[in-house]
Amino acid sequence: MNEAAWSLGVTIACMSFLAMSAYLLLLAGKLSFGQQMYFGIGAYATAMLTSLWGWNLWVASLVAAAINALIGGSLARLLRDLYGAPFAVASLLLAELCRLGFSQFEFTRTIHGELLGPQGLNGFGQIRWVLEQGWNIRDYALVVFGFLVSVLAIFYLIENSRTGLRLRMLGVDPMLARCQGIRVDHYQVAVGAVAACVASLGGGFYAHSMTYIEPALFDLMMGVHAVLYAYIGGLGSVLGALLGVAFDIGILAFIDTIRQHRMTLFAMVMLILLIVRPRGILDESLARRLRLLPRSRHAP
Amino acid sequence: MLLEVKDISLTFGGHQVLAGLSFALDEGACLGLRGANGAGKSSLLHILSGFIQPQSGRIFFRGQSIEHLPLEARQELGLLRSFQQARHFRQLTVWENLLGSLRMADAPWQLIWHTAARRHMERVLREGLEIFGLQHVHQTRAGDLPLLESRCLEILRILLQDPQLLLLDEPCAGLNQSHASHILDAIRTFRPRVAMVIVEHQVSLLHVYCDRQLLLEGGQLHSLG
Amino acid sequence: MSKGDAMYLQKFIKFLFILKVCLSLTTHEAAADPKSRVIEIAGLGAKSGPIRSSGINSEAVLLAARDRINAKGIRLADGSRAIFKVTYYDSACNVEKATTSLKKIADTQALAIIGPTCSHEAEAMFGALQKKTADAQDSGIRIPVLVDTAIKPGLARMSEWAFRNVPNEDDMYQQLFVWIKATYPQMKTAAAGFEGDHGHSKGTYLEVIKKHLLKEGYELQSEVQWNMTDTNFTTQVRKTIEKNPDMIIVSAHDTSTCGFLHELAKQNYKPKLLLGLTSSAKTDLLKACGREADGIVIPTSFYPVTPDARLAIETSERYKGSVDLHSAAAWENLEIIKRVIQESTITGKPEDLISDRQKLREGLSKLRSTKGLLGIIKRTQDREAIKPYFFVQAQESEWVVRHNPNRKE
């Protein structure tokens, strides 16, 4: 496998984290166009910790994820009563506010005679921790894949547990879920925190693979793509989110002949899919057939 | 004494729905509630299950005042209700609806991993499915069920949450006599000790299954012996 | 054969002929001397997205330059001849796409990259390159990148593999204000507006334009901002003209510059002088608001005053691209690479790719001056360029040279 393929793999993995966080919220019945905010905060926080204070990438990623979990949880609590379009709009407003914050955020330190750190609109360059460790793209890709697989495993377990079922329940009908004694508010906060955490991991790895980040990267389109990935892939299993990302970045972005029409093609596929397969390729029924959802071991 | 309702009043848009209504219910008893449409039967269930707050009055559940408790807290005490139009988690299958609803003390690690507990759960669910005659549809989407199965699923889902008092809002609406009796028999077989308040228009059913019947008229209750 | 059949046959033959011509256009290198070696060069720029015209122009100019060079061929040190094969990649002015393309190109037989369009793409790409060639521990990518468009000051410092051939805005605006001071002595006050959400517009205004404006002793009466996607400039214009400034500076790209100028015209304000940002010295600006932009002065590093420049324009038209201050550098860059190849021991053999890239890098870093379309381009120690430039002015929807600062040199 050549360098480009590995780096493509890393990009797919990073975006998969983002898509997974959007997917988790979709399960809980919340459509968020603002997950790029946590992705961005994760990217900035992780990059600052590694570039400005020389922290180890793992520690930095986990600390950034923890910070994000805190923010995600509290915002989820703030927006707990919003569903559907109002929630989508609110999440979008929050993300845009955050992006505005990034464009005003300047914090620099001189490292080895160079001024490093976020410089508002001019972005945050020279995020070279990975390169300075002498890692090649393959080593880095394996690490990112490792994180991705572990998060996937946790998602898989949750989806197969009654917690996963309850999550789907409150996604389908929050009011009935409350009658079932499901603490909807608690679930919403937990889901918000975990989703932010996952997005943050992706952001951290993304920043180190790009070596440069700027506010414009974390715009509305990134948030929209995250949701579209989850939808293309299907709402039956977390693997759907990966499928969506792989389809867009893996297939469309890498075929040079259609590169210029990638977005057009992507949007068309999305529309057709929503018409022929409203809940995505890997929807609940297919997920059940593939035994990706809880089922009776000994059918009565 | 399981449930004690004292002097409940409710007004909607200037119209007195319930006027100082009081009654009590013993453990394991079944109370039939009758009345014309709009008499306030459903409103009473709304108040008992915590959907709406009465303007005045007290509600005691096993001696504990519950009128200010939210839905979830009442559910935890074992006070559960069904709806006039059966409600499910439509995109989930019958099996998933039941598995997610079954009340079982989950250890923290069971939140994401509980294969050990699964065998026990499946036994309970299979028993429920057999009693309510839902075995053949256990993998069907709840949203695709016919009326009888839909009603059965709703009630079984509630029973799996280990209720102490069951508030049934016209559980047999639209069903014939035999189907209705099938549901009520199933409830008694699956949870013999559960107390019930049944709002129902089919008087004959109430005669058979309830120890006591009340008629709700002009916001007041009248005992029918 | 009936008359109709004959006509159809003629049409069919015409069609075949056109098809043959098209094929001959697309397979140009194949037509070249089969014995000559092929040196691959990768072009990179925005061919999709909002500023796709930049990439389309750069590609056209690059292909035109390739044809011109291939016609004569490149003389290699071992006496053999070589030709260029140019492949252009679309980075859509997007950091992610640019970095992915860089890694993809590094895996190909490309000797060097010419591009990208946007400064933030360049910043991301340079960050992924090896920083210092002496640092073996640094696992950054090792391929020379020669920038044609990305204009943000000082980017080449980021890596020893990064080279730029873009105008030096600091020098341009310094000279511009010196010239204005001499030409319009009566002007004393200025007001400025810039795109607050765009790195280049904002950076160039705050770090370059404002600095030289104040240095020349002008009074800056007001400063307003807007976003690239803003659709309402009423308030900004009102604030700008509140104190009757002599000079109005618009540090923005063509779309919002036009929005601002339209509003300025609506509010019936005619400043003594209008100044613009280098990136808007394009025909697009005049197409959208030629009337309103009449009189605007902008420093630019391209204007068809030399035979080479005119040749570049003519040959680029064949590939449906126009030559401007950005795309012109693509032509110059390919010429520079050709010169270094001829002056070094680059073999152009696939097995020598890594050493060839190294040799090209060394050759490029040794250059102190190169031949550009408008004259000699000086090269600095930190791998940047100091290009000749003009001050052009919009007059009746045409750009005309208002002043040529190079003459005095």
Next chain:
Amino acid sequence: MNSILQNFADGLALGSIYALIGFSFFLLYGTHRIMNLALGSLALAACLMGNILHQSVGLNFAAVTLASMLVAGVVGYLSFFVLYQLLPDRTGAASLVACFSLWMLIEEMVTHYFSANAYRYVSFFGLGEYRIGTLSLQAADLTLIALAILLLGLLPWFLHRSTLGLAVYGLTDDPAAAAWVGVPIRRLRQQCFMVATALAALALSLQGAKLGQLPPMMAMGLTLKALVLTAVCQPLGYRYLLPCGLGLGLIECFALWYGGATMRDASVLILLLLLLITWQGRSKIAWRLGVPSDSQRRGRSE
């Protein structure tokens, strides 16, 4: 004092555009429970096509706007067909995702065919500005304000007095009930889609004339603000649309004048967010009562 008055006038003009596009959103949301995010770009595409007539034949503002509205009606119908007729699952999430996809599609096509460069747009009958003392008012601005006030001011009368209005009102309130009393739901929905897109095109055309050009990227900013406005006003009702829209315009202008672009964006975003969170509390009450809120009602495909 003068600057306050001037900003007030400018704010009203800006707010009127938000109110007009917001109304289009509101109409679609009410009748279809769809937040048609593609509305802005559809209308813009229509205006760009209309403007070709100006560039080629030199038609005046009225003709170009009329043509744009007609084209908008057609693309509006097509979008109705895609977003409503063809879509099997019209729940909140799915329809929003579909709308976004359509938006992306249209934006990409517009950028591809018209490029991202700005186009000179037909001027507003060559009318410039009117001066009342030091106060300057643009003809296009005045028309925008008048149109917004007229349209949204007469809306209550139309909805409660006219048969068509009552039908729309009924459809908005309870589609099933409206169908029972014989309202031709499908046809009415089609018409609403077409009218909404045409109205948005009218607003954009006026904005284009005001701006003097029609940059393809213009739709996004306007659409998003109008969309948020709709989401904010939705639990309160259409009557709040005009004051909210004008309020938004005024806040933008004053924030820009006294604080700059960043202050403008920040204040608008924060304000809208706060309003959204507090005003949506209403639907929460409904939800507690077991009455399905809009989000849940959308949750069941009709």
